[in-house]
Amino acid sequence: MNLDIGISEILIPLFIGLFEIFAMTQVGFKLINVDISKKRAVIIALIGAPILVLVRSLDIFHALHSLIFVIAITLITYLIFNFKPYVSFDRVKPL
Secondary structure, eight states: OOOOOOTHHHHHHHHHHHHHHHHHHHHHHHHTTOOOOHHHHHHHHHHHHHHHHHHHHSSSOHHHHHHHHHHHHHHHHHHHHOOOTTTGGGTOOOO
8 A cells, every 4th residue: 555645646536526426416316306405415525525535546346436435425415414315216207
């Protein structure tokens, strides 16, 4: 494990992760017809960005990165905002 990393190698992924998680949160909630405030999406992004950097630094298959991250964001949303993901499937409208 290389501990000789610069500050930019941490801050740049965090900065990009903030916007990525914010966009994913907004789109994800729109897909299940739930309105989420921008303040809550920012809070989820602030908590999720360090998790995103840590998960991406793991030496595992790329599909597992996504799976672990989706589960982590779902747990964050459930624990902080008491949003029950299993109830949201009733809100999806067929095409």
